[in-house]
Amino acid sequence: MFTPSRRHALLPATLLAAAVVLAGCGSKVSSSGTSAASAPAASIDTAGDTVKVGLLNSLSGTMAISEVTVKNSLLLAVDEINASGGVLGKKLTPVSEDGASDWPTFAEKAGKLISVDKVAAVFGGWTSASRKQMLPVFEKNKALLFYPVQYEGLEASPYIFYSGATTNQQIIPGLDYLKSQGKKTLYLVGSDYVFPRTANKEIKAYAAANGMTIVGEDYKPLGNTEFSAIVDKVKAAKPDAVFNTLNGDSNVAFWKQYKSVGLTADTTPVISVSIAEEEAKAIGPQYLAGQLTAWNYYMTTPGAANEKFVKAYQAKYGADKPTSDPMEAAYVSMYLWKAMVEKAGSFDVEKVKAAAEGITFDAPEGTVTVDGTNHHISKTARIGKIGTDGTITEVWNSGQPIKPDPFLKTYPWAASLS
DSSP: OOOOOSOOOOOOHHHHHHHHHHHHOOOOBOTTSSBTTTOSSOOOOOOTTEEEEEEEEOOSSTTHHHHHHHHHHHHHHHHHHHHTTOBTTBEEEEEEEEOTTOHHHHHHHHHHHHHTSOOSOEEEOOSHHHHHHHHHHHHHHTOOEEEOSOOOOOOOOTTEEEOSOOGGGTHHHHHHHHHHTTOOEEEEEEESSHHHHHHHHHHHHHHHHTTOEEEEEEEEOTTOOOOHHHHHHHHHHOOSEEEEEOOTTHHHHHHHHHHHTTOOTTTSOEEESSOOHHHHHHHOHHHHTTOEEEESOOTTOOSHHHHHHHHHHHHHHOTTOOOOHHHHHHHHHHHHHHHHHHHHTSOOHHHHHHTOTTOEEEETTEEEEEETTTTEEOBOOEEEEEOTTSOEEEEEEOSSOBOOOTTOTTOGGGTTTO
16 A cells, blocks of 8 residues: 655646646546546546557757656557557557657656546656656546656655656765765765755765765756866866766766866776666767666566567667666566556556555566565666776666665664655
8 A cells, every 4th residue: 555755846827737637638438437527537548449658758958868768668568468468368569759858748648648648657858857746636536646766765656657766776875885885974965856856965964974975066058069168177176076967968078078187987986876888878888888887677687587578679679789777667566567457457557556565577677676665676786897998887786676765764863855
């Protein structure tokens, strides 16, 4: 049973009203048998031998560098599920929308998928800004969102399942690793929106409790390409390491300018939480070789499930195409939803939610388990090093899946954060 731990940040009133109006239209019969006008839950079209699922990703704009391949991995999962007979005997029909790297657009498109397309669930979003814009739309309409990307934690919604890492499964293991390597001074660089800002509050609280010092903190808007002043400040501060929470194609400019002033993995290592194999390829491995990442999956993660995933993805999209953590988490989310629906014996949202607790899946990253109390999943933390060819090789892992703790209740130093 879902037990939320805090209230959620809501949309500005005008945007929320618009989203609710959009998501409230439509007249198909809901899965509970009542009309959409009076139904307490989303109206799902289960007529016929198909059921729709929504894919909501940025296919244009600054975040397309990361999100297009997430859509691709979702389509791969849909193909595989359909080839094996579908879900409850129904084939899946994907309905794709472009969030366009614009957060209000995500809310608008979410409403359209819920009310017009009558999808059984929506899969997508990347930035926390997009997720927080969508959250009240899904909660108002009692519809399901599966969100596939690591994030800052401090959130749990009864209508969102989080298949990416929360803070104690990525950021804290990254900090623990830096501490184990003797890094005592950190410089924080991030994009200027909710994820980096909140993550860095958590990092500063961790640092204060663990004998580390923050020697600098800078932000740039998403899509920004001017980092010369920041890299000069990093060089002057001489931190033991940089913690990077930049997102999107800003990373391309940052890394080129970072190297141009003589900063390297040997002189000033960087640990990143939003650069995976796809971004490494786009940025250029020559700028990233030797730098660190914190994730829960790499293309090189051993195991039969990952070998199958990589082989299938490359067979569909090209032998030179990499896989990455957000892609894998999205792929896994489709299978977790399938397992929930089949356990429930229904596409009804409330029945699917009730069936979530304890659902497991042999994922490419390793076995994952759904926590029904907070809608996150257990995940193994992994620290990787980027190679000269752009591949990421694991240098440390947590040894076993870490239970999600989105509100950091088990960390005394985090008591003031939530």
